[in-house]
């Protein structure tokens with residue numbers, strides 16, 4: 001009932017050549033019939049990616065966006081601009097933005113709303129640090145991040161949000177959460193949402209992120225509450241990313 005989604009977050013990596021390589025590879029591959037695949041390249045590659053991915057199953061996503069439509073915000077990019085380049089998904093609250101750019105829950109909510117306002121599907125990223133996990137605070141932290149945003153959206157907006165659980169200690173470390181650890185948190189997120197709206201919770205798409213790769217994807221994606229992946233490092237290698245997509249079928 002929930003369509004699986006694999007999203008490749010290139011972060012500040014990739015090149016024009018990699019965009020072309022992905023376009024060629026996905027034009028020639030048959031993916032599982034019911035699967036959404038999204039690439040989130042750095043902004044300068046969006047236009048080339050739109051052209052290279054035309055006719056392939058690849059959809060476009062943005063790694064962040066500014067809450068405003070336009071204005072004096074040097075260095076920033078708005079949702080309206082992203083929409084013009086065919087962007088259909090955008091991350092909000094990635095832990096690198098929360099930590100390095102000090103985006104707190106309120107800033108994350110602003111970005112969720114900005115995406116929704118221009119018909120971009122937001123992917124709300126949540127996750128605990130190692131310190132928080134060791135202190136037994138994983139669910140408290142994750143559910144606070146989820147709840148802060150979801151509680152402030154209208155019901156029809158909530159239905160359009162995708163949530164990615166990315167334990168901070170698993171990002172770029174090669175240390176993946178075990179399928180059981182990931183499943184436990186995903187189930188808690190779904191149960192929390194079910195406390196407000198059972199139908200919404202049943203349809204809510206939950207992605208796992210954190211050192212997902214071609215070797216561990218199948219087992220993670222087999223968990224009942226994991227509907228897809230938000231892939232960093234392994235989304236920069238076309239063969240690995242294709243293998244992850246194949247295991248989501």
Ligand SMILES: O=C(CO)COP(=O)(O)O
Pocket residue numbers: 009094166170171172173174209210211212230231232233234
């Ligand atoms: O942060 C991530 C995706 O948004 C995960 O990154 P890695 O897959 O490199 O751990």
